[in-house]
Amino acid sequence: MTKVIFCTCGDALNDKIDYKALSAYVHTLEGVKETITMKALCTTGDKDALVKAMKGAERLVVFACTRSVCSKPIEIAMKTAGLPEDNYALVNAKEQIAYVHLDKSEATQKAKMLLKAAVAKVKAAQPLETMTYERSNEALVVGGGVAGLTAASELADQGFKVHVIERSPAIGGAMSLISKTYPEEDCTMCLRGPRMIELLTKPGIEYHVSSTVKEVERNPTGFKVTYSKKPVELDLSAKKGKGQPVEIIPNASGKYDLVYSDGPTKAQLKHVVNSKCGNCTSVYPAALMNIMEEAGEKTIEVGSVVLATGFEDFDPSGIPKWGYGLNNVITQYQLARLLDPFGPTGGIVARPSDAKAPKKIVMVQCVGSRDQEYQSYCSKYCCMAAIKHAGVIKSQRDPSAEITVLYRDIRASGYGFESLYNDTKEMGVNFIHGDIDNVSPQGDGLGITYTDGMGRTKTLDADMLVLSTGMKPSKGSEELAELFNVELTDSGFYKEIDEKVANITTRAPGVFIAGTATGPKNIPDSIAQAGAAAFMGANYMRTHLEKKVNHPVVNEDNCGKCGICRSVCPYEAITIPEDGFPEFDPLLCQSCGLCVSSCPTRALNTPSFGYDVIDAQVEAILSEKQDKPIVLGFICDDCGYNLMDTAGFTKSTYSSSFVPVYVNCMSNLSLRNVLNGVKKGADGVMLVGCVKERCHFLKGDKRVKGQMEIIADFFKTAKIHTPIKVLESSGTMVSQFTTELGELMKKVEEA
Amino acid sequence: MARILLIGLAGDSGCQVAAVGLHETLVEVLAANELIYAPTLIDAKEIPDKIDVAIVEGGIRNTHEEEIIKEIREKSGVVIALGACAAFGGIPGLANLKPGPELMNTIYNNWRGTDKGTIPTHLVSLDEQHPIKDFVKVDFIIPGCPPEVTDIAYTLTTLLSGEIPKYNSTQVCDDCPKERLGVYEPELKRIHEEIPDPDRCLLEQGFFCMGPATMGGCGAPCPTSGNTCEGCRGACLDVTDQGMAMIDAMTGLLNQLKDEFSVETYVGQLYRFTYAESILSEIARRRNK
Numbered sequence A: 001m002t003k004v005i006f007c008t009c010g011d012a013l014n015d016k017i018d019y020k021a022l023s024a025y026v027h028t029l030e031g032v033k034e035t036i037t038m039k040a041l042c043t044t045g046d047k048d049a050l051v052k053a054m055k056g057a058e059r060l061v062v063f064a065c066t067r068s069v070c071s072k073p074i075e076i077a078m079k080t081a082g083l084p085e086d087n088y089a090l091v092n093a094k095e096q097i098a099y100v101h102l103d104k105s106e107a108t109q110k111a112k113m114l115l116k117a118a119v120a121k122v123k124a125a126q127p128l129e130t131m132t133y134e135r136s137n138e139a140l141v142v143g144g145g146v147a148g149l150t151a152a153s154e155l156a157d158q159g160f161k162v163h164v165i166e167r168s169p170a171i172g173g174a175m176s177l178i179s180k181t182y183p184e185e186d187c188t189m190c191l192r193g194p195r196m197i198e199l200l201t202k203p204g205i206e207y208h209v210s211s212t213v214k215e216v217e218r219n220p221t222g223f224k225v226t227y228s229k230k231p232v233e234l235d236l237s238a239k240k241g242k243g244q245p246v247e248i249i250p251n252a253s254g255k256y257d258l259v260y261s262d263g264p265t266k267a268q269l270k271h272v273v274n275s276k277c278g279n280c281t282s283v284y285p286a287a288l289m290n291i292m293e294e295a296g297e298k299t300i301e302v303g304s305v306v307l308a309t310g311f312e313d314f315d316p317s318g319i320p321k322w323g324y325g326l327n328n329v330i331t332q333y334q335l336a337r338l339l340d341p342f343g344p345t346g347g348i349v350a351r352p353s354d355a356k357a358p359k360k361i362v363m364v365q366c367v368g369s370r371d372q373e374y375q376s377y378c379s380k381y382c383c384m385a386a387i388k389h390a391g392v393i394k395s396q397r398d399p400s401a402e403i404t405v406l407y408r409d410i411r412a413s414g415y416g417f418e419s420l421y422n423d424t425k426e427m428g429v430n431f432i433h434g435d436i437d438n439v440s441p442q443g444d445g446l447g448i449t450y451t452d453g454m455g456r457t458k459t460l461d462a463d464m465l466v467l468s469t470g471m472k473p474s475k476g477s478e479e480l481a482e483l484f485n486v487e488l489t490d491s492g493f494y495k496e497i498d499e500k501v502a503n504i505t506t507r508a509p510g511v512f513i514a515g516t517a518t519g520p521k522n523i524p525d526s527i528a529q530a531g532a533a534a535f536m537g538a539n540y541m542r543t544h545l546e547k548k549v550n551h552p553v554v555n556e557d558n559c560g561k562c563g564i565c566r567s568v569c570p571y572e573a574i575t576i577p578e579d580g581f582p583e584f585d586p587l588l589c590q591s592c593g594l595c596v597s598s599c600p601t602r603a604l605n606t607p608s609f610g611y612d613v614i615d616a617q618v619e620a621i622l623s624e625k626q627d628k629p630i631v632l633g634f635i636c637d638d639c640g641y642n643l644m645d646t647a648g649f650t651k652s653t654y655s656s657s658f659v660p661v662y663v664n665c666m667s668n669l670s671l672r673n674v675l676n677g678v679k680k681g682a683d684g685v686m687l688v689g690c691v692k693e694r695c696h697f698l699k700g701d702k703r704v705k706g707q708m709e710i711i712a713d714f715f716k717t718a719k720i721h722t723p724i725k726v727l728e729s730s731g732t733m734v735s736q737f738t739t740e741l742g743e744l745m746k747k748v749e750e751a
Numbered sequence B: 001m002a003r004i005l006l007i008g009l010a011g012d013s014g015c016q017v018a019a020v021g022l023h024e025t026l027v028e029v030l031a032a033n034e035l036i037y038a039p040t041l042i043d044a045k046e047i048p049d050k051i052d053v054a055i056v057e058g059g060i061r062n063t064h065e066e067e068i069i070k071e072i073r074e075k076s077g078v079v080i081a082l083g084a085c086a087a088f089g090g091i092p093g094l095a096n097l098k099p100g101p102e103l104m105n106t107i108y109n110n111w112r113g114t115d116k117g118t119i120p121t122h123l124v125s126l127d128e129q130h131p132i133k134d135f136v137k138v139d140f141i142i143p144g145c146p147p148e149v150t151d152i153a154y155t156l157t158t159l160l161s162g163e164i165p166k167y168n169s170t171q172v173c174d175d176c177p178k179e180r181l182g183v184y185e186p187e188l189k190r191i192h193e194e195i196p197d198p199d200r201c202l203l204e205q206g207f208f209c210m211g212p213a214t215m216g217g218c219g220a221p222c223p224t225s226g227n228t229c230e231g232c233r234g235a236c237l238d239v240t241d242q243g244m245a246m247i248d249a250m251t252g253l254l255n256q257l258k259d260e261f262s263v264e265t266y267v268g269q270l271y272r273f274t275y276a277e278s279i280l281s282e283i284a285r286r287r288n289k
């Protein structure tokens, strides 16, 4: 027995839809025994009444407003009433009927069609079982920089075992190589020393350094990740009189050398001098490496993943205006290394050409950033890095040094940033608004030409030029993104699902992102984001342990094991055992319906979607067709539903000839469903799916386009003039929808 | 002693010849029953009364055939559609892609050897080729082009022994011995264009094999011998449109198909035998009225 519950939205819809007529109408439908009319079922006031109204129903149709408002109250009430939560169909009378079709009789007629379709839908669909399962209890963090380590530490604190895969031979990342951080010029020593040692020895964290991810396989409990570890050859024998090994430096032959803690020796300074390019600065604190692990490939199983692969410096080589490659032109990051007491010069600012202290230093901002030719975005941290370094040199190294910062805009918008900027100005650091044009050797120093803020060409001379290079996604992010099925932004950073409300979550369930790998940011922001990512990763491993069983079932009388379903499945959820029928992994299956719509023998069906459910609705709608033409809308339940709602919210009216049938993805739609609609009397068809590459089920957008191109050709050959239109739409492209529908209606009238 | 009728309408007698290929079974059938009408074998004019089993080959293309099939239905206990033409319209059904008069004009006035001929008028053509089910109720179909002799024998012997024949078939692939690896070549080609790997599924190699969308039961002789299945046994059980079923499957596999695909090249593959019964042609017919 099907019950129909009408809600009048506080009587607001009474003069827009004829409720009496509808109530009488649904009584004529097969299986409908009872109708109840309520005023506002979403309110707590109506809560008990709603539960009471539902009791005893086998199936439920609710005629109310948008699902974003009323689905939760309905589902809670169903649970209370002891009904399976998903055994109902909702007709959105407000946003999808009353607000968009102003003529009361038209609205009522469309409501009839949608009610009939809903009654048919609940009849054809079956309630779903819920299954429970467990996820793997280990987590993976890729990247051993400050974001990765924070995430790893938080996860370990929550009791999870954590694997950290780091490409370089030591953990710590960029931050551990910078001795001072802004705004308070905190010394990162405490991080590199005790904090790193604490992390390195923290129970629950296992580090895999010199390792890269090679293969990722998603399975129900998480991910099977294969990584490969390359050997690091190092001479670890004790060296007399050299102190402790503090750093590892990559050498020319691709191997690594150790640097010892016996202060700035000649040899070290020589190293700086020799390595003009600044290779000396890509070093790793020696204490933080783990070379004991055996080299080779290994596979681990994890339940959630945090990608925190950090950034890479923009490489200004070869671009004349910045002069990188000339003597004494270094990057801001290389300067940070020179300032580090544990760095290659023991903290002495020595210029590479002759190891002398530079007297005149010029810093250039926005190198590679905010530049359409290179990276259009602002790298956010470099203004503050320059300010900090200028201040450190002035206050702690050489108060008489002349420092000039050539900037476009100073971006100092964090806590304490502005006052650090002001302090630095007070110390006598010279800030000039301008853009660099050229650098050339001049005497034993450099001559710099720039255009100042007024458009005048000016010059500066310097002993050393420091380039504030921007941040780029680190090498290998693209491959990693592909392995984990994470999207990239145009700039190549990992892309979140939503910039605002879900900026740590990616399109791959269970994969979270943090730190500069998601875009330029400073240390506090990276740490905050990493903490959040760890929390979400932990939560993901603890929850999501329930799933509705909603995978297709195979009708063995029809299936000849052609294997097409197995090949189309975007989630590899189908296996066909030898001499057996297709089997579906209930955890892997995402219910996209692609296999159902692709099976040429119609052997597949599903409890809540697929052929019969779609056909039942199509036929119900068209059986109510009167003289007005009908345009069937096959609409994706995600973006498409939201689009229909947005049209209602914005009260954008459109033809009531348009009647929607929701499918869970365009992948779910078969041409046989569409043709059945046309056969049963649809005068036009509109398919509304997600915009390109945004399909929630990976293949829907491409598939439906492929189908429609072919059907359009067939229609032409067979001289069928029924117009079919595919609309790729996000949830907000209302005017595009109404325009396209308007055009479609014109074609319907012409046909 | 059952009275059997064997007749050919808009077809080419191939199925009747296949029926005769029953060999010993034919002898048995004939010994126990009476072949009361079979113009291909025995001269006959009038359709006799009281037919127990009418075996009809060929579809309906003109009013004369329409009358005959109606008469047969009236006089028969059981009507069997024999072969693709009777069952689905068959190859002549592809002609439905062109309007009847235009087609007649092309064939009789504008074809090699028929230049400026006369369009025959002694028969009144219908606009389209039809399967017989468009005019009368059909009790059983024996699909194929031509049908399998074993199917004919089974249907007849079962029926004549008073039982209902059951067809238990899925798709041609079910009987096909080719190895399926699950990986599909994105470039489509037809079987004359290249020599396929003899052991592997033809469709996976990009050859347009209709096996998946075709009712099985034939034992997959064509793919077994290295040829693509042309789909002569029609759509699978519960499928209303063979060609669309195949396009759904192919777009599921390859998503974008259009570059590889032109209706002109492939309509004869997708609908070689079933265009006349397809939803597509049904819609076209209704629209053009």
Ligand code: SF4
Pocket (backbone or CB within 6 Å): A365, A366, A367, A369, A370, A377, A378, A379, A380, A381, A382, A383, A384, A409, A410, A411, A468, A470
């Ligand atoms: S932070 Fe400053 S230097 Fe860095 S890109 Fe932004 S504006 Fe330029």
Ligand code: SF4
Pocket (backbone or CB within 6 Å): A554, A558, A559, A560, A561, A562, A563, A564, A565, A566, A582, A598, A599, A600, A601, A602, A603, A604, B171
């Ligand atoms: S696609 Fe259909 S017929 Fe082929 S194996 Fe899958 S379920 Fe069976």
Ligand code: SF4
Pocket (backbone or CB within 6 Å): A551, A552, A568, A569, A570, A571, A572, A573, A574, A584, A588, A589, A590, A591, A592, A593, A594, A595, A596
């Ligand atoms: S419904 Fe989608 S995810 Fe599930 S088995 Fe079919 S194709 Fe795979």
Ligand code: SF4
Pocket (backbone or CB within 6 Å): A562, B172, B173, B174, B176, B177, B178, B180, B200, B201, B202, B203, B204, B209, B210, B211, B212, B220, B223, B229
């Ligand atoms: S060759 Fe044809 S019939 Fe054989 S398995 Fe492949 S698609 Fe099916």
Ligand code: SF4
Pocket (backbone or CB within 6 Å): B144, B145, B172, B211, B214, B215, B218, B219, B220, B221, B222, B223, B228, B229, B230, B231, B232, B233, B234
């Ligand atoms: S394999 Fe295909 S074309 Fe060959 S007999 Fe069977 S159905 Fe007909």
